[in-house]
Amino acid sequence: MGNLLPVDFLRRARRFAARNIRKLSDRMRAADRKKSPVVFSKTSSPSISGPLFTVIIPTVDRSQTLVDTIRTCLMQDDENLCVLVSDNASTDDTANVVASFSDSRLKYINPGVRLGMAEHWEFALSHVKEGFVTVLGDDDGLLPDAIRAARQLTADYDAKAVTWQKIEYTWPNHIIPSFRNWLQIPLGVKVELLKTRDVVAEVVGFRASYPRLPCIYNSFVSMDLISAYREKNNGEFFGGVSPDVYSAFAIASQVEEFVFCQRPLSINGGSGKSNGTLQTLGDKDHPSARKFWRETKFKHEEGLPQVAVIEFAVIDAFIKVKRSVACFSDIEIDQGALLRSAIGSTFGGYIPAERREERVEAIREYAISRDLHSTFLKVHEQKRDVPSPPFELPKPGYYHPGSIVFDATTFGAQDVFAASRRSSEVLDLAAGQSELFKKLTQTKRPDLAVALFARAKGQPLRLHLGCGAAYFEGYVNVDFPQSEHAIMSVTPDVICDLTEIDLPADTVEEVRLQHVFEHLNRVVAIASVIRWHRWLRVGGRLHIETPDFEGSLRDFLNAGDLREKMRAIRHLEGDQVDGWAYHVGQWFPERFKHTFNMLGFDKAEIRQKASGHSPPLRNVVAIGTKTSSRSAKQQYQSGCDLLKQFMVAEEEGPTWEAWAKQLAGVLGGEILPQPSIYQPLLS
Structure with missing residues (x-):
């Protein structure tokens, strides 16, 4: 046998080995932590333990x-x-x-x-x-x-x-x-x-x-x-x-x-x-x-x-x-x-x-x-000698791979408290739904897409577009800023032009419009339904309410005096106080049903509805369910077929071709819809 080591030496050797094993273990844990993203736990009870x-x-x-x-x-x-x-x-x-x-x-x-x-x-x-x-x-x-x-x-x-x-x-x-x-x-x-x-x-x-x-x-x-x-x-x-x-x-x-x-x-x-x-x-x-x-x-x-x-x-x-x-x-x-x-x-x-x-x-x-x-x-x-860059901050958008920029007004934020809450929602979305977030950054307006889903706070996205003064709980309410409204007061969750929103396919639970759709001309209306169909998941709903042309026409024809007739006309034409506040599309049950069926909402519920006014105004509610996905080519062709039905004679072929070209431009993002009605400034 070889020489025996003293007992105290063995004890010291064991302690030395144990210390080194602990150090190695600590280094390995630290290395693991350095490679891993941080995940912050969120509990409902306030923290009261630990240092001040x-x-x-x-x-x-x-x-x-x-x-x-x-x-x-x-x-x-x-x-x-x-x-x-x-x-x-x-x-x-x-x-x-x-x-x-x-x-x-x-x-x-x-x-x-x-x-x-x-x-x-x-x-x-x-x-x-x-x-x-x-x-x-x-x-x-x-x-x-x-x-x-x-x-x-x-x-x-x-x-x-x-x-x-x-x-x-x-x-x-x-x-x-x-x-x-x-x-x-x-x-x-x-x-x-x-x-x-x-x-x-x-x-x-x-x-x-x-x-x-x-x-x-x-x-x-x-x-x-x-x-x-x-x-x-x-x-x-x-x-x-x-x-x-x-x-x-x-x-x-x-x-x-x-x-x-x-x-x-x-x-x-x-x-x-x-x-x-x-x-x-x-x-x-x-x-x-x-x-x-x-x-x-x-x-x-x-x-x-x-x-x-x-x-x-x-x-x-x-x-x-x-x-x-x-x-x-x-x-x-x-x-x-x-x-x-x-x-x-x-x-x-x-x-x-x-x-x-x-x-x-x-x-x-x-x-x-x-x-x-x-x-x-x-x-x-x-x-x-190098030309100076423009004296401006980076524009709203996604900057791969490190950051995303917003006009904070998009969130309705005007102070650091609101900016803090909205920023937290964006970071939670990026961390909790990373695949969705990646898709959102690839849209034409990543800032708007991210803002909408961030405001949903992890819940299925239900959009209320053009909310006006009607704020619906459970929806992300979207509208123009207050500066675009001469009469009503608005407090939307996201402030933007509805036509600039671009979302990934099959990601939205519901799109709802309450007395907004009638403000869109025929090309933009058809293009919008096609876009909303693409956004919606299978089983998702498109919920639209507009003035009812047929019901209002009956009120007009049955009116007892001029005042009642003008009331029906006002309902159909819009208040016209703001540049956007003109009704340029007239909708009724049969038109909704036909449009929905042509554009992929095979399951549709259409009903006529009386308002709470006295006497009531006539509205139509159309709820379509997306039953399947459709190709862009198929939807464009269906849209062109719908537009063709607006021709008053075969001689309007060139007009229809112009509509079809406009539809392609709107769907492709090459044409941004612009107001077509002159609006005088309020003094």
């Missing part, structure tokens, strides 16, 4: 947007939450706005005097002693399940910092009119465990933006990390002009790895008073822009111009943190990449032409101080 989560909302004179920011926080289904509004000596009704909420999770503090931005954030952070903390701008918002998701991620990964990608939203009062009420939703779902040093190197190498780091503005951070940094930085956490940028490096210096969640948990709002908006897009002499630099005790590092160039804010924060806590010693700033990024964003981004000269001179000054003037000249010449 605090949302700090620093604010100053922005009560108009603050109220909706607070609403996004208080809709969180979590009792172990503190929403801390820190009012930087506002002169508006901020205090009253906060007091208007009756929720014990909401707290209010005020330093009593106006502080610089970084100093104010430090004041607010000093009131947080435990748990996890984030900072939310007073025109930003949380998504409905943000706290639950953050709590789940911190627990699953035993993480000290959880970072996420943000949704971008511009308020209706944005200083650039063409930017207003714009919404961009990232569609990523992965959760990654990132090495902090690797990301720091990417950020100062200008291969990644600073929010990729655990910035307190888009992260929940353990107060343990905050306290650890304070101990090394003379008791302060924030130490730079831009506290959000500074926090990214400060937190990174205290943690080896952090969780990065591609699915958004919050919205970055840009309003008319946003600091970032005013600093980069607004008048450089705007009072708020001047106050930003004047009120803070912090300045950029020597040699860095005091201007709002984000690349300067990044390296200023990096240098300060690197010096304060003796970290990142082997990570260097890529000066050439800095110049390319700063000059590129000046000419190729969203910087107004009148602000470019100031930025270019600041970048030139910096380049000269670093002996990089020749590099500056080369990059400047390249970027300057």
